[in-house]
Amino acid sequence: xxxxxxxxxxxxxxxxxxxxxxxxxxxxxxAPSLMKLGDQTAPTNDAHLKYLARYGVRNICxxxxxxGGRLYATEDELKRxxxxxGKYGISVDCTAPPFLExxxxxxxxxxxxxxxxxxxxxxxxEHLQMFIKNCAAAGIPSxxxxxxxxxxxxxxxxxxxxxxxxxVWKLSExxxxxxxxxxxxxxxxxxxxxxxxxxxxxxxxANEYKIRMACHPQDPGVPPEGYQGVNxxxxxIDGLKKFITIRESPYHGLNFCQGTVSENLENPxxxxxxxxxxxxxxxxxxxxxxxxxxxxxxxxxxxxxxxxDIDFVKAIKLYKExxxxxxxxxxxxxxxxxxxxxxxxxxxxxxxxxxLIQSVNAEA
Numbered sequence: 001x002x003x004x005x006x007x008x009x010x011x012x013x014x015x016x017x018x019x020x021x022x023x024x025x026x027x028x029x030x031a032p033s034l035m036k037l038g039d040q041t042a043p044t045n046d047a048h049l050k051y052l053a054r055y056g057v058r059n060i061c062x063x064x065x066x067x068g069g070r071l072y073a074t075e076d077e078l079k080r081x082x083x084x085x086g087k088y089g090i091s092v093d094c095t096a097p098p099f100l101e102x103x104x105x106x107x108x109x110x111x112x113x114x115x116x117x118x119x120x121x122x123x124x125x126e127h128l129q130m131f132i133k134n135c136a137a138a139g140i141p142s143x144x145x146x147x148x149x150x151x152x153x154x155x156x157x158x159x160x161x162x163x164x165x166x167x168v169w170k171l172s173e174x175x176x177x178x179x180x181x182x183x184x185x186x187x188x189x190x191x192x193x194x195x196x197x198x199x200x201x202x203x204x205x206a207n208e209y210k211i212r213m214a215c216h217p218q219d220p221g222v223p224p225e226g227y228q229g230v231n232x233x234x235x236x237i238d239g240l241k242k243f244i245t246i247r248e249s250p251y252h253g254l255n256f257c258q259g260t261v262s263e264n265l266e267n268p269x270x271x272x273x274x275x276x277x278x279x280x281x282x283x284x285x286x287x288x289x290x291x292x293x294x295x296x297x298x299x300x301x302x303x304x305x306x307x308x309d310i311d312f313v314k315a316i317k318l319y320k321e322x323x324x325x326x327x328x329x330x331x332x333x334x335x336x337x338x339x340x341x342x343x344x345x346x347x348x349x350x351x352x353x354x355x356l357i358q359s360v361n362a363e364a
Contacts, residue, residue: 032361033320037354038093038287038327040144041346044081051343053088055350059327060085061094061144061287071099071110071124072131078138093327094142094214094287097131099124102216104151105181114149115183116194125198129205136209142286142326144214144255147195149183149230152219157335158301164334164345169220169263171298180229188231195233196246203247214255214286215243221264221297235264237275244284253284259291259331262310263300268293269309273318280322288319289331290353302332304345305352316356317363328353 039052040061052060064073064081073081073095082092099110112120128145135143155173160166206213221235233239240261244253261275262268279285292308293300305312319328330349333342 033357034323034325035316035319035357036093036327037350037357038329039346039350040094040096040287040289040329040331044085044092046084049085049088049090052350053090055347056354057350058089059091059093061096061327061329062092062140063096066098071097071127073134075134075137078134078140082138082140092140094144095135095140096144097128100128100145100147102146102148102152102219105149105183107151111182113198114147114194116190116197121197122201125201128202132202132205132209132211132213135211141210142212142214144216144287146216146218147198147234148218149181149186150218150222150228150232153222153227160301160303160334161307163336163338164304165336166301166303166334167332168301169299171222174227176228178228183230185226185229186231187226188233191231191233192242195243199247199252203249203252206251207249210251212251212253212286214253216255216289217257217260217264219257219260219263220300235260237261237264240279244279244282250283253286254279255287255289256285257289257291257331258310258315259289259293259302262293264297266296268296269311272310273314276315276318277322280319280324285324285326287326288324288328290315290328290349291331291333302334304334305330305349312352312356313359316360320360328357 036059037057038059038061039057042063044062062081062085064077066073066077078095085092100113105111105114110124112124132143153169153174154167155170156168157165158168202213217240218232218235222232224231234243240254256279258272262272265271290305292303292305292310292312294303294308295301330346330353333345333349335342336345339345
């Protein structure tokens with residue numbers, strides 16, 4: 001498993017100004033939200049774009065076809081992808097490099113950044129800097145990425161509703177294949193050094209070209225002593241709060257996986273809303289993976305958005321309240337043998353999220 005503008009008329013603006021802060025708050029609450037139903041599934045080709053358009057998806061994270069094994073797409077490659085999506089009325093609001101994925105380090109073809117291997121990591125960072133520059137030239141405003149060594153950890157599956165199977169993480173039943181990965185022992189200090197080294201070289205370029213860099217939390221969090229020798233510093237709430245303060249910038253923030261953040265809480269049905277507000281009011285949420293879980297830290301299953309512990313109606317109202325303006329994407333849907341590729345499961349999620357957005361926009 002691997003992982004935009006509201007115009008206020010002069011009449012409304014004048015009314016708000018004349019009526020004071022109470023009227024201003026009421027006006028904001030009744031205004032249409034800027035949120036968009038989004039998607040990040042691959043590939044970005046004609047067949048998949050037709051599928052997305054069929055279910056009302058108009059904004060995506062797209063994946064360009066990159067020639068020759070390069071670690072960055074050219075401006076032309078990005079524009080070809082955008083033109084293809086545009087045929088179906090779809091906007092590419094985000095993209096991702098072909099590395100820095102949510103992958104397990106022993107299977108990662110380009111691990112140098114996460115392994116702190118110089119000069120290889122400097123070369124890979126230069127490729128990402130070029131990718132940022134090309135995204136700006138093509139008109140794609142955001143890049144999502146991961147800083148992963150362990151990848152996405154799960155211990156198995158369990159029956160969900162109907163014939164669905166839900167992914168499960170139960171720390172007490174986790175038995176890694178090896179005591180450590182090829183990364184060896186990576187404590188918190190070492191992991192923060194690698195993160196800071198990366199941000200020091202990437203965020204200034206993102207600032208220059210005005211590209212939002214959205215980092216995914218580590219999924220899931222593990223105990224402080226680590227798992228397979230690795231302390232997942234971005235698998236804790238304190239770690240995410242620290243992360244956004246390093247190289248502070250309006251272009252440095254989170255691919256806010258609501259599911260992953262929920263997984264790292266003891267009482268997610270209560271605690272998640274304060275965290276949406278914390279990161280959202282600081283304008284650090286650049287994408288949302290809008291998925292639900294049942295359970296809590298160290299013991300949870302991933303379920304459909306309408307059946308988990310998190311109240312999605314309450315959540316979307318909060319995203320609207322804080323002025324969140326980007327994509328809400330489904331992620332990690334349950335599996336079923338009768339649904340190869342999970343296209344049906346994703347279609348259900350598209351409709352559910354689209355309905356929530358329409359509903360919250362209809363509220364006075």
